[in-house]
Amino acid sequence: MYHFITGPLLWVSFAIFFIGTLTHVVLYVKNLDWELDRVSYGAHTLWGIRGALRSICLWMTPYGTRSWRIKPLYTFMFYLFHVGGVLVPLFLSAHGVILKSRWGISLPTLPGFVADLLTVGVMIAVVGLSIRRCIRPEVRALTSGREIGTLIIAVAPFFTGFMAYHQIGGGNFWTLAHILSGEMLLVAVPFTKLSHMVLFFCSRAQIGMDFGIKRGGMKSVGMPC
């Protein structure tokens, strides 16, 4: 049975994840319209790429933009969630063992206690972000069951992984639950707001291009203010 969920079910999940996210990116680019968006995609491309990369990099840097700096607590929780959320699945030692034995891919691995701390950080951050969603009116208005459900899907692999790692109440059960919740996350990405996994880069690139060219980015080369 372990064969099934780490075999066919895993491949189906990967297929849905990759095809779904790729479709998102293709549709995003396909639907760009310089007239409607009022973004200069075709002209001053180098300035555009520079602005896009700048926007992506600064928004990925903790406290790198003004919006991150004016909400320091939220920013902290956000990064606690996302740093662990990205590093742990990719560089966990146990995942490395599977990657190596299955596909011969050898990745650097995190020490166990670091991965453990990051996982706990992810779970604490989810609690914090959920509380924020409930008490801040500007985000409460945007929150429905679907958002909460997405958050649960996102944190489930970390919670089940933590339980499996510490073997709290049946390590094998939690490992199976961990694999299944991870697959559920992969499947959910294209169909929920988790698609920001790729769309973040698309929209930041688009806005970055806009600001890099038109909205002040090219001031230095004689553009009118």
Next chain:
Amino acid sequence: MRKRVELTLASILILLCIGLRLAHTDNIRRQDRAAHLIALDGLASMGELERPVVQFPHGMHAVGDDDASCRTCHDVAPDGEGLLFVFKAQEGLSREEIKALYHDQCIGCHADRESANKPTGPQMCSGCHEKEPLKSVKPMHPVDFNTPLHTLHTEKAALACQTCHDLPDSSAPFDQDRSHDLCLGCHLTGQSNDSASAPLDCGGCHTSKSPLLVLDGDASQGGQVAFDHELHEMADVSCEVCHHKEPETACRECHTDGKTDTDVKISIQAAMHTKKSERSCVGCHEEMGIGDVDDCTSCHQPFGEDAS
């Protein structure tokens, strides 16, 4: 409509989880059914361990019920004599390489066996790296290498003294590795001849009590007999041959020393030694052509020696 689809998908997922949980135990041999466990903690000397030590159930792997042989896990020793009694050849490997070796070989074999629908072991981390101390972990019993066992080696197996006892100039300590090399190496080559008395499983040697049943008759009549009950069970002798009254009745319950007046007129000495009956030791050995029945010491310990 969308909500209904989501609800249906969620229900299917929950059912799938429950179904998988129930089905998971199929074909998996649990470690806690194993009596003899070896702690695979070799990496501990190379730094702190990341996961709980694997308590390896050797007995469950060395059952010989299919194509898995000793060579599946043990490589031939570099000198070509016998096998290495560690898992594969680990000499010169780094910590990460040894870790990868165990993971590749153990999980790979377990996965292959699951594919082949054979009894198999865990493939998930916690299946082997169990955190909770196993209930079945027993401290390894020292080998009770007593006189009868010694006699088995010198007489039955006809081993020369130097096979086990080093020459005086040898200073190598007789530690666990060396005794495993020596004993198991010899048993391994002797297996094809006599599997019953050359054990390869842990419990065959590491047993808390002597496998031999001491038949201690009247000391003035002769030394004790270290009777290997198991050996007789394995031989082509049915229980009724010796226990001819009832299976649970021991010889001495009816056959006394001949001085006590009982209904049974055959003394214990006669019951053991008469050549007229196949039920007696001597009669049966003569019938089956086993040993020299006229040599008392082939069964009896010399006077004054204790077989227990």
